[in-house]
Amino acid sequence: MKKYVIAAMAALLILTGCWDERQFKNIKLVLSLGFDQGEDGQIVQTVSIPSVTRAIEGPGSESLQIISTSANTPLEARDKIDRMISETYDPAKVKVVVLGEDLAKNNIYPVLDDMYRNPRSNLNAYLAVVEEGTAQDVISMNHTGATRISNYIGGLLEAAVYSSHATGENLQLLCAELLEPGIDFSVPLLKTEDDGNLLTFNGMGLFHEQSYTGKKIGPEQTTMYMLLQGVKGRVARLTEKIDDSKKEEILDYVTVNVAENDRKMKIENKDGEIAVSINMDMKVKIVEYPSDHLYVKGRIEEINKKLSEKLTEESVDIINQLQEANSDVFGIGRRVKAYHPEVWKELDWSEAYPEISIEPKVKVEIIQHGIIN
Structure with a gap:
């Protein structure tokens, strides 16, 4: 019996425990993230943050907080937003990253650099470009249906992948294409309609090296475009x-x-x-x-x-x-x-x-x- 007690005590000494634990009550999860070109070379960062209020009985209620700020770099903008919210800004569950068209026509890698360096960033997030508009307009749009704009955009992009209109590449897969010579990439284009109440998939925006060219493959041709790349979703019609x-x-x-x-x-x-x-x-x-x-x-x-x-x-x-x-x-x-x-x-x-x-x-x-x- 004594030897088992000694073994148990020895095991306790080498257990690390939950040293990296982050409790949900102490953080604010950012689910959708947008970047636009600001004035004087600055960028405008827009985030959507859901907050859930507990109820005594039944499900709690959810509210959505939209915050925008301008800064010289994405990380500086993040620090500014952190000072505007209770708890701590956390990008671990970002589902979609949206870029305004004007910003996307510049080198987009510096905008994404912090996400690639931060081990807590979600590199499974989708990347999209807003055609003829801004990311701020999309993330703060007054849409109907899904409570969260991240669910709306994410569902729209997942449907495009399912029907062979988009590749479904996330930030992790796009990183190699951003940095390696001899290969370019394309990302889904989003467009607001119906006075900003409706969001549509509007084709695939073509990139050269690290910048959006301003040219696209229209939505009526994207299925054939996917097949030419050897990509096929569940349905290709x-x-x-x-x-x-x-x-x-x-x-x-x-x-x-x-x-x-x-x-x-x-x-x-x-x-x-x-x-x-x-x-x-x-x-x-x-x-x-x-x-x-x-x-x-x-x-x-x-x-x-x-x-x-x-x-x-x-x-x-x-x-x-x-x-x-x-x-x-x-x-x-x-x-x-x-x-x-x-x-x-x-x-x-x-x-x-x-x-x-x-x-x-x-x-x-x-x-x-x-x-x-």
Whole structure:
């Protein structure tokens, strides 16, 4: 018995206990965080902080506090906000980080630097840019539905990922693309409508190096844009006009769900000239085809051909937009650096990328067309 007591006492000596414990009652959790370009080079930081009041019976009530302040750096702004609130500012549960368009067109890394250095920051947070507006407008908007603006924005972005409109990259995944040469990235664009009461996903904003280019892939093209990157959410739905001869406009369209997408990218060095080919073999299911008569011999093959042509044309258009924005979201430069280092050393990639040859080709195969003809 004595030896067990001695062992227990020895164990107590080496236990550290909860030395890093932070009790909820002593902190204020920031759930959404926004940055805008201020005056004289300063930045404006806006935060939303929920406060829950206990009830004697039943669930407590929740109120939302929105605070904005300007400062020279994000950390200085955080210290200012800390002096405006009870308890202590804590960024450990930040769900979304929103940037105003004017600020995003500058180098965004200095704005995010504190989040990457602070071990308590939540690097799983989404990053988004407000198109034609400010982050302050979005975080303080008078929205309906979800109590917290962080839930509203986060749910909107998660839905975009689910439906193959956005990549779903968080701050941690974007860090490498911010710092590594030879690869760029894109982030979701948000836009306020209905006099500031409604928020919509408005495409993917294209970045070059660490700055927003001001150019985007519109929401009607983002699904194909994701597929070109080899990204597919739970649902990938495409509606294409494949005819122009029907009596009613609606009969010219077909809608398909992408079941499988096999995307391959090949990079060749042709005497110092980089040429890229992107081939996609796509298996799809028809989910809407008002024109019907799919039982007619040769009709499925005809739609396969027309869809392949239309999606190849759309892919060419998307790639042209990427090269005009000088945004290498496919990471072509990274591959050139890895597999053709002698060519990479001779290139100024920012100058070379918009001029290289990138040829996409899409091949569609219909594998299912519903339970009617």
